[in-house]
Amino acid sequence: MTQGIGVVGLYVHDQDEALTFYVEKLGFRVHTDVRNGDYRWLTVQHPEQPSFQLGLFKPQAPLVDAATAQSLEAAVAKGAMPPLVLIVDDCQAAYKQYRVRGVEFTQEPVDRYGSVDASFRDPFGNGWKMIQAR
Template identity: 75%
Template sequence: MTQSIQVAGLYVHDQDEALQFYEKLGFAVHTDARNGDYRWLTVHHPDQPGLQLGLFRPQAPTVDEVTAKALLEAVAKGAMPPLVMVVDDCRAVYERMRNCGVEFTQEPTERYGAVDASFRDPSGNGWKLVQARKV
């Protein structure tokens, strides 16, 4: 039996705003489907087409209104674990992304034998850019 993870989801305040942001990072729409008020929106990176990133609003039928509000508040505070994007050259990707309007919370820093930088999406989800270690 084959198993694989195909979608990893993020909670976002505004799906259109999130889509514009992730397109700046090089992601493209994989699925954009609506069922009433519910929108299933996923993107994927061309270098990793088998993994989709879901840009979801917390809402019914998955959570109630009070829980949805609490989740969005936690995301906005940066309380969710960061996602990690491995890159060949952290400084070059940092400059390219910064020139596209991505706001970084940490410039490229050398530590633990690698270089990393941090940024957040418009909803508050944290990301780490990590330069692949040379072995």
């Protein structure tokens, strides 16, 4: 039996804005974009990792109720969610490329633990740690 994780979701308050950020600024590509009434299943994937999808989900029914949706949006905006990790070949080069595209970093590249890492957030507060592959 084969098992694995196919989709990890992020909460965003505007899926169109999230799509622009992840596709135009980070270079991901759209995998799935379908609607069922007010609900939209939107996933993107890194071009070098086609078996894994990142879900860009609005906290709403059928995922959560209205009160939970408000709490989740507030928590994400405060940076309370654990960061995701993006592995890159060259952290300094990726940092420069993403800054040109408008990504706002919370930490410039730092050499530590035998590697280089930097941090940024998406427009909704979801944190990312960008780490140079060893």
